[in-house]
């Protein structure tokens with residue numbers, strides 16, 4: 691998906707602005723992997739093989755998304771992923 695196209699998207703729930711984090715791009719600069727985060731509801735929308743996953747929560751598969759989020763963990767800036775939302779927290783520290 692083209693970066694310009696992604697910039698025009700907004701959160702389907704509250705129409706708030708979303709932030710793009712690019713993880714991988716192809717040689718033409720199209721986004722292959724990455725994620726979008728909503729400033730308002732803190733939802734995180736993964737971009738998988740160029741397709742942003744922006745379905746309502748009930749149609750999303752946590753099982754499918756969790757491995758991606760784990761893989762992208764170092765891009766989350768210390769936040770944790772809960773209920774499709776990126777929340778401030780130190781879940782990593784809690785496990786000790």
Ligand SMILES: [Zn+2]
Nearest residue numbers: 701704728731
């Ligand atoms: Zn939102």
